[in-house]
Amino acid sequence: MAAIENFDNIYLDLSKEGGKCRFAESGLGWKPTTGGEPFTLQGSDISGAQWSRAAKGYEIKILLRNSNIVQLDGFQQEDFERLTKLFKNWYSATLENKEHSLRGWNWGKAEFGKAELTFNVQNRPAFEIPYSEISNTNLAGRNEIAVEFGKGKKASAGKDQMVEMRFYIPGTTTRKEAEGGDAGSDADEEEKNAVTLFYDTLIEKAEIGETAGDTIATFLDVLHLTPRGRFDIDMYDTSFRLRGKTYDYKIQYEAIKKFMVLPKPDDLHCLLVIGLDPPLRQGQTRYPFLVMQFKQDEEVTLDLNLPEEELNGKYKDKLRAHYEDPLHQVVALIFKGLANKKISAPAKGFQTHRQQFGIKCSIKASEGFLYCLEKAFMFVPKPATYISYEQTQSITFSRVGGAVSALSTFDITVHGKNGAGTHQFSNINREDLKALEDFFQEKGLRVKNEIDEDANMLAAAMRDNEIASSDEEVVGPKADRGSADEDEESVDEDFHADTDSDVAEEYDSNHESDGSGSGESDVDNQVDDDEDEDMKDEEEEERPKKKKKTG
Template identity: 65%
Template sequence: MESFDNIYLDLSKQSGKCRFADSGLGWKPSGGGDTFTLDGSNIGSAQWSRAARGFELKVLTRSGGTTEIIQLDGFQQEDFDRISKAFKLWYSVNLETREHNLRGWNWGKTDFGKAELSFNVQNRPAFEIPYTEISNTNLAGKNEVAVEFSLPADGEDTGTNGHLGGARARGKKTGAARDQLVEMRFYIPGVATVKEKKSKREEDGENGEAEEDGEDVEEETNAANMFYDTLMERAEIGDVAGDTVATFLDVLHLTPRGRFDIDMYEKSFRLRGKTYDYKIQYESMKKFMLLPKPDDMHYLITIGLDPPLRQGQTRYPFLVMQFKKDEEVNLDLNMTEEDLQKKYANKLQANYEAPISTVIAQIFRGLSGKKIITPSRDFSSHHQQSGVKCSIKANEGHLFCLDKSFMFVPKPATYLSLDQIQSITMSRVGGAISASRTFDITVTMKGGAGEHQFSNINREEQQPLEEFFRAKNLKFKNEMADDSSALIAQALKDGDLASSDDEAAGVRGSASDDDEEIDEDFQEESESEVGEEFDSAHESSGSGSDEEMADADGDEDGDADTAEVAERPKKKAKTEK
């Protein structure tokens, strides 16, 4: 037997004692807990490399047709000879020495191994990613693939404290670190060549018999798409993870915006879109709400997620789906009667025939065990609805009053627990009495958690909201009463100012008369110019020239004003022009 102290299993926070014997290897945490063991016949290969805590022994298993990785970290350099001899004698496995590339280059080649994805620089690995640590992947662009890593529900749960006998579950290794890598993106340019078996079909016209001949054909495809498809298959993401219980196609999502197909599994559900795919565990669902939209035509299903859904740099803590109220569906669950009775007795039915929103809500409740939250019976809007129309900044939506919270959807989806609300202030928007058809609600949270303002609420909803606040014992203040008295006083003050303005206008009446005379002169000038333009146009047609000259002679016989004499050359110039 070979024994080593201060060894860490699968990046665990706690060290333990590792022992190698003829029957296999074992690891026991020093602080107490379950022992992890591995039979010698299940050891397929082993690698020795430099790691963070000294040197690492990586063991690849071969049990059950699947390959898993077991990491033992914390060895010293002089331990190599003892471990190499033990693996060769007891397990008939050669301990390979693997050197990593430390250049720090961010470009290289990817290699899909049996249990991990390796990123190689100059034919040496820079880092490896176990498939068990990958929770999701999607195409972030034409040549870019995003890889998301699993996260444990509890940061203290590293898989070495009695859970599954070691870090065999997804995300247990990352729980050992204080800082966790949640996403990595690979830029993969160019095309890749794929060999496919192409069949030729030749049909005999007389006998109608068909013959098939296969040949290898090389086809070029996008390298990023090929990387994405390979990783989906190796990491067991999607349909490979198990049979779907139910599938709903082309479901409209308001947050994140788009249409997604929903595949429901026993432990998780999947959203499949044209660009993004998401795999979400039922454990991540913290809230499930079924909200009737105030338009009497749609239902909204809102799912609260923790950790939130990530799409690049954007996080979505809530999923908001929209369904038509009168759209019905007939669905048979892809599950045997034995499993229904054994696992989901009184939770799921073999067949559903109801509105699609009701069917999805019931299946989610049966698979996840989450309670369906509906609007409170203590609230009914002016139009007998469960929510009121309002907006957060420039985003319009609906505010629903639930038994224990407020929920604003669709964007930004905002959840406010009634227990965390310190006070609510109702205030008016605008400065005139005629503009008081809407008002605002400002919700102040406890512990300095900030404020949330819901604006443009119809004035008809004031009384129903006040009744709901009283029913839930919420502190609220109505500032609109003070605003109305102030507005009336301001209106009276404006009336006094208007009367004083009229008196001032009467004092300076002569000045206004002078202005009117100036306007009349300007008006006459414009009319005379228009007449001259009309006369010149009329003259160009070849008629009325004699009458015009007679009028001019008549003007000379009378008393001519200096203004008329001054205007006469202007008329001649225009005529010559």
């Protein structure tokens, strides 16, 4: 056997481009065809290997001693014999031929291996999920668990990516059964809810939740406006964790793109807004911003769980060993130190007519507060909307509707560049118009004020209405009075001639038909009152006939 075996058009860990793979007695290496960083692996690190059908031909899944996995895809079926001898002679490992289940069933048995979660159908693997690719997991229902992906090196391998998978796990089980019988003899044999045991095991295997001793700081029962609920915040060296009653999230600090501290106009609360990319996911809902709310007068005393040498080295001038300040300031400062992100605040060049930074307004039916930052707009709490000034083409002040009451408020429409769409903020106090207009012009933004134009048009329309109404008062009544006088004279003649007799006849006819005397019932009186309009119509029809009789 040659000292080196070469294979072309091999793809490493779902890479977008192929490369050359070279096996030697000391180990193996892979280098992309177009150039780039090569990958090498020592033979002593290989603990096993599996051969199976894959996307681009046949794949070798190499199991490492540190529980990681390396995938090499693109081999041909005739390469199996060469590779079997190669792994046995050079790496003392067996290349196992693994056949996958092709039945397409969505029910089976999940087993926890050393490096991956395997979903088996009739004792054959339908698919495997490496623990290194699992970014988070949540209990999504009574018997349902959600598993989120996107943490590992395969996350950016292709344009399309599966980001979440859900498992329905009913009944009860033991930890030994959940791990496929590989658990030690000291494993907890007590039966538990199967979905809860699956959740706890996956967190441990995928290293999603660190132990309490690794926590640098913890804040309990923090109110979140987006997503809604109360969460405990555990802060670690490279990530932080939100622990709620239903959902549990682990978020890397590198996912934090923006961090803002925004005082609410009530002078009682302060909002901490964290912008995330990729956004937080809760089922089909995406949350690109976390919005936390704190009381401004709530104090906290906190000692960080960090050794002194680490504070003086890695976190020098970033964190303090002891904090005794308002809670929102402590949380903001620790996030700033651990995530190494700049804290943004409202621009000092703008305040409302009540000397506040937040402008009360609404997006459609959602009420909230609009903040003017140094480089962007920020609307909170829901839907949290961030619009940078650089992506703003123009701003229009307008008054929706035409009612006089609408003069007390106005709307702002922000037009984005390059087809970015528009955002409308409604019901802003009219007294803040001048300050906003001055601030936008100071930032160099194009502003169009349609409110003054509407006011001028309204004033002109009101003047036209006043002129028209004054003409009617002078000209109209004279003609009407002449015709009214003639009508009054004719009505007076008819009234004096026939009114008395008409009333008497109607009363007599009612009296005769009812057959009642002075003791008429209340019910009859009520019916007569209800039919008063009909009686009047009958009188009008009978009057001409009576005139002819008397004539």
